[in-house]
Amino acid sequence: MPFSHRIQAVEGSKSVGLASLVGKLKSEGHDIIGLHVGEPDFPPPPEVIEATQKALTDLKVRYSLVPGIPELREAIADRFSKRSGKKVNLENILVSNGSKQILYNLFQCFIHEGDEVIIPAPYWVTFPESIKLAGGSPVIVKSRDDLGLDLEAIEAAITPKTKMILFNTPNNPSSAVYAKEDLLKVGELAKKHDLLVVSDEAYESLVFAPNVHTSIASLSEDLFERTITVQTLSKSHCLTGYRVGYMIAPKKFIEPVNKLQSHLNGNVCTFAQYGALEALTMDQTYFEDMVKTMVKRKDLAYGLTKEIFKCHEPQGAFYLFPSLDGYENRFKTCSEAAEFILREAKVAILPGSAFGIDGYLRISFASHEDLIKEALKRIKEALK
Ligand SMILES: Cc1ncc(COP(=O)(O)O)c(C=O)c1O
Known part of the structure; x- marks a missing residue:
């Protein structure tokens, strides 16, 4: 076999796989509405495009420092300090090719062969695969009501091989925003068992009141010292293609990743870093307005989805995560349901199994309101 054991052990991203199938179906003339996407449909604001173009004109086309240009790291440190209340500086920041690469880097640097990493399910698809690529073992722990952290189950899953707890809040796909009290309890477990904590906060700016985002690293000095926070400009600043993600951590954790x-x-x-710098330092109204639009879309999509499925109201991010309760006789698995919906309703969504949990569907509402209405009308009709 020509391929390494590492790559054979890993599954391809189901969301990326579906995106290419949808692209193919659309190019063949099928009228598919894509509610499978994990990116805001807003373009970056003109200021960011201009700053990127200016960086090119100014020949910002050479290698930069490995952890990122200092101005960008300072702007990131400033944003995190203001939003979380925990003061950090540029030495606590490393910029990478999206948070995907930050996660890959982290596991390569901190995981020994056979180390276990606890992940609450549902989880983001890339988590278990990037741990496996580093020779680690993902240990999946089901969440309470498939939404909130089940702290007893998490503690029961800890073994002498456990190295790390990894989660993301707001959660993709469940939309859960973890409560401060639960994060404090995670912190107690991490301290008691001397674990690292990795908190992926890609959607930290997309939180729906009365829910409030908490960065676990800001909760105590002990937690800051054992936590790596992973963030990105992909969702908060509509820069998915720029590939600018970053980690915030004590300097001792930045050093190996830098190496x-x-x-x-x-x-x-x-030059993408200069565009990202503009996105962080410009007037933030454009991005705040995007969040307001997302709230309207959430209300619309949640209202229509409730008419079809049992579903909790999204707390953050831009996903609905309805259950297939009541449809058990119709579909054996959620993949079957998602395939049916793609074929019959011509709407692309993802099965919960892609996120480690069966019996659910993930529907993105990061699309125009007319598309959301039409897609949910089609799904309702197809399931009649
Ligand atoms: C929880 C989570 N983390 C990270 C990412 C990836 O972000 P980036 O574009 O920075 O790699 C995503 C993208 O869907 C995500 O859902």
């Missing part, structure tokens, strides 16, 4: 990255990719595209 790895110096051999892996060097730096993130230099």
